[in-house]
Amino acid sequence: MRDGHVTRRWTLRGTRTEYTVAVPDHGRWLELVAWGPHGVSDGPSPVGYDGPVPFLTKGDAAPVEYATETDRPFAGADLVVETRSAFQFTEAAAHGQQLEVTFADPVNGLRAVLHYRIPAGTDVVERWVELTNDGPEPLRLARAGSAGFCVPTPHGARISYQWGQWAQEFQLDRVDLAHGAFAVGSAQGVPGHLYVPWLAITDQADDGPVWGVALAWTGSWQIEAERDTGGLTRIRAGRRLVDGPLELAPGQRLTLPVAAGAYSAGGLGGLAQVWHRYQRLLAGDRLAPRPxxxxxxxxxxxxxxxxxxxxxxxxxxxxxxxxxxxxxxxxxxxxxxxxxxxxxxxxxxxxxxxxxxxxxxxxxxxxxxxxxxxxxxxxxxxxxxxxxxxxxxxxxxxxxxxxxxxxxxxxxxxxxxxxxxxxxxxxxxxxxxxxxxxxxxxxxxxxxxxxxxxxxxxxxxxxxxxxxxxxxxxxxxxxxxxxxxxxxxxxxxxxxxxxxxxxxPSDNTGPLDRLAIQHGFLHANAPHLLSSWVTDAPGLFDPRPRTLAFRFVLAMAGVLGIGADIRHWTAEQRAEAARWIARYKEIRDIVMHGTVHLIGGPDRVRCAVQYLAPDERTVVVLAWHTGRLDGAGLLPSRPVRLPLRGLSPQARYRAGEHLYSGSHLAAVGLPVQWTATHDAEVVVLRRA
Known part of the structure; x- marks a missing residue:
């Protein structure tokens, strides 16, 4: 209670972000006020709208958090009941960084509790819905989504997503959406090879702030993003009902999967770090060094x-x-x-x-x-x-x-x-x-x-x-x-x-193919989840040969494994493998727990992953040569420079005999020089 009135506006705060929602005076739905850095809700809502809606309804244009087909009859609902449903706010409970807002349909007896939680130490808002049939008749749900997320995209939406197929998973791509809808999903009973239940959305005119949505569901699923003419992009995430409508019997309760939303001011790389911190939290006390x-x-x-x-x-x-x-x-x-x-x-x-x-x-x-x-x-x-x-x-x-x-x-x-x-x-x-x-x-x-x-x-x-x-x-x-x-x-x-x-992440262990797979994987998943093997297999899509060193450095980007027929490796290869394994054991704690910065990509000259230790005193850089090997080192060329992130500009960092300032490593970059026999490198820098 506040000033004799029930509070109908709430703010959940994460480490760096906040998420504010409110129930409008009419009480028919919950809507987003603002989502972004701390303080973003202190001012007019960037997504709110109370203007004319010709040939639409108010709900079709409003930033509704969870909409029935009555609320949004034309722009897409999250929940569709075959006999239709319309909610009215009944109560709310907030404690810490958790919130439950309850709505009920007085006609058919359907009750929906909208749950929100930001786990401590993260910037991820978990959302899920609990539906209960308090009425006398069964209800059939033709659509049962988990959440709708609203993002301001005044200049058009830029959507990053991951597509693939067997042996070519986690291919990172993007599409610019001026108007209309974009959808990914699976009807296979598993998330599938074709798409990943993950999207990232930003405004086309701004490469900084980015919002992400992912789904915690290991069955059939769908995520749809639709941009309206007023500049709002709404992302709907939830189960895909491949078996037909769900039936909710009188007294029955249904809990829908968690849809998670994340925000970062640091682009896709910053968003990846938000997901990594969250997944480490999910691992809990099982986040030990993987063997x-x-x-x-x-x-x-x-x-x-x-x-x-x-x-x-x-x-x-x-x-x-x-x-x-x-x-x-x-x-x-x-x-x-x-x-x-x-x-x-x-x-x-x-x-x-x-x-x-x-x-x-x-x-x-x-x-x-x-x-x-x-x-x-x-x-x-x-x-x-x-x-x-x-x-x-x-x-x-x-x-x-x-x-x-x-x-x-x-x-x-x-x-x-x-x-x-x-x-x-x-x-x-x-x-x-x-x-x-x-x-x-x-x-x-x-x-x-x-x-x-x-x-x-x-x-x-x-x-x-x-x-x-x-x-x-x-x-x-x-x-x-x-x-x-x-x-x-x-x-x-x-x-x-x-x-x-x-x-x-893939049955394809060919080196350059796997480099692209892991690049996409690390945008959505933390390194402790990335199992990667050193094998003798050539790539299916890019069969260019790479050294044993390249294969080891690549597999060291997550959880190192070996799948080659090592009975046929020479004594020299086994000795080299032993050296790489020993080196991995020296850095794996930082790989598992460090802040990840993705540098360049597999289709660029610069391609590396940087891991900054939690105490920020040690930096591990894994780098790969993505181009042709013939001619490398034979003609005039300057080293490839890898710009590092998160370092203290005034501090000095030592790698072997070389000493760099943090400012140099950020502005100029760490130099790596490739030759026909040197196509990958592990560099460990320690703060002097």
């Missing part, structure tokens, strides 16, 4: 046996690897990708002395042990499918669609969720395992459940149970790290960032 790992996939594929794996493990231990991961092919019936999925028993023919004896041999080398699993899928040629053919998604009377020779288990069924959990939990309890690579190699194709009646939310049930399984495993096996993979990077979103420890 250097070896994964056997590209060396042996399905030809897994104790002898070949131990041969790899011995070399891996010699060069400094800390965790050895056996990939696909270790279980019964798995000679190729046509059989075995679902029958998660170690193959005694491949491990004649016993699986635990094999693990003991790996551990005797000083290595921790990891294992690949794909527990949500099943091969038609498996014991599990023979016993439970009704456990897969299917539409009655229609043939099943096989993708990678496998079907998808209906994880929304309680008995299936229990099987998946008990299978993985059993492996972790029976064997000495420290690391799981959890794969998912197909989208959902069949929108049905045999024998079920009524309205189904298959997508929602699958994701909900997946989250529960991850959370139970992390609770019961806190020492086990989980790497999320879906044929590469098809399962990367904020929902998984809160539950998985590492992401596998």
């Amino acid at each position: 250097v790992l070896y994964n056997s996939w590209e060396a042996t594929y399905f030809a897994v046996d104790a002898d070949s794996q131990l041969a790899l493990a011995r070399i891996a231990a010699e060069i400094g690897v800390e965790t050895f991961v056996v990939d696909d092919g270790w279980f019964t019936g798995r000679g190729d990708d046509t059989a075995g999925l679902g029958d998660w028993t170690p193959d005694p023919a491949k491990f004649p002395a016993g699986f635990d004896a094999f693990i003991g041999d790996v551990r005797a080398l000083g290595l921790k042990f990891g294992l690949w699993v794909e527990p949500e899928c099943v091969n038609p040629r498996s014991r599990l499918y023979a016993e439970h053919p009704d456990w897969v998604y299917a539409v009655g009377g229609r043939p099943l669609t096989a993708v990678r020779n496998q079907y998808l288990l209906d994880l929304g069924r309680p008995e299936v969720a229990e099987f998946v959990h008990s299978t993985v939990d059993g492996l972790l309890r029976e064997h000495d395992i420290d690391y799981l690579k959890w794969d998912f190699n197909r989208p959902r194709t069949e929108p049905g459940r045999p024998g079920a009646t009524g309205v189904l939310d298959l997508d929602g049930a699958h994701v909900t149970n997946l989250y529960r399984i991850y959370e139970r495993l992390r609770r019961d096996h806190p020492q086990v790290l989980i790497e999320a993979c879906a044929g590469g990077g098809a399962r990367t979103d904020l929902g998984m960032a809160a539950r998985a420890d590492v992401f596998w």
Whole structure:
């Protein structure tokens, strides 16, 4: 209460930003007042509008935070009820940096609680909605978005997004939107390879301030940005209801996914830092240094046996690897990708002395042990499918669609969720395992459940149970790290960032291809989530050769791994690998926790990532040569200069025998000189 009136305006404050909302006098919706740096709401709203709206309604032009189809009948609603719905403000509760604002429909009984939270130490506003049917009749929701974010774009909207395909994920691009709409999303039951649930928006005339939106949902999703004629861009984010309308029974409650908004005055690079700080918070006490790992996939594929794996493990231990991961092919019936999925028993023919004896041999080398699993899928040629053919998604009377020779288990069924959990939990309890690579190699194709009646939310049930399984495993096996993979990077979103420890961003490990993939990845995700391997694979899209040094420096940008067939590396290559691994261990704390500055890009002469230690006394720079190697160093050329950020101008920084002022490193840049045999570099600068 204030001056005898209920407070209807609230401001949430982050580390550097604030988010202010208010309920207008009519009480029909909540709207944005201002979103930006501290103090931005002290003045007229940059997004507010109370002028004429010919052929529209007031809500179509207003910066509405969460709109029904009655509020915004023409410009796009966040919530669409088949019988229509209209809200009225009822109450609000604010405590700390959290806010709940409640609206209700007096006709159909639908109640919506709009939740807001800015976690301490971040500049990310989390938003989600809790819907409850307090009425006597079921309600069908044709659209159930999580939030609408409003951004002032008086000169037009510039939208940055990430597109891709398998082996070419996280390709950063942008589109200028003068009028109309831009949309990305997935109907595959996973975030997918095609787009990332992440957008960044700025005004076309200003390269500084930028707003970002991301979705914490590991199923089908959509994000749409639409710019109106008055200069406002509204971004709608939420689930994509691929299974049709949701039904909300009387008394039933539905919690929608978190949509997160971020602001930075420092462009896309500054916005990346905001997301990084937030994801480190999501990791909590699990944000420990990730081990250097070896994964056997590209060396042996399905030809897994104790002898070949131990041969790899011995070399891996010699060069400094800390965790050895056996990939696909270790279980019964798995000679190729046509059989075995679902029958998660170690193959005694491949491990004649016993699986635990094999693990003991790996551990005797000083290595921790990891294992690949794909527990949500099943091969038609498996014991599990023979016993439970009704456990897969299917539409009655229609043939099943096989993708990678496998079907998808209906994880929304309680008995299936229990099987998946008990299978993985059993492996972790029976064997000495420290690391799981959890794969998912197909989208959902069949929108049905045999024998079920009524309205189904298959997508929602699958994701909900997946989250529960991850959370139970992390609770019961806190020492086990989980790497999320879906044929590469098809399962990367904020929902998984809160539950998985590492992401596998792509099956493409070719050096120049991977450089572009990681450049986009780091705009949306923190380095502790970036699993990257050194392999012998050429690129699919840019096959130009690069040195072993380039591959190591590239993989050191996140969580270092090796996937090459190191049995065929020469003694010199193994010695070089050992030196790079030792160097990575010296800098990985800074890579995991430091402030990241992205310098240039894979399509530019300048291409580097800078990590500034939390105490700002150490700087790590990883740099790569992106051009042709032939002729490099043979003709007159000056060094490439990499402008560094976040340094004290008056301080001096030492790298080996070289001493630089912070001002020089910012204004002129750190020099790197490329030759045909020197195409990547790690530079560590320490404040003198």
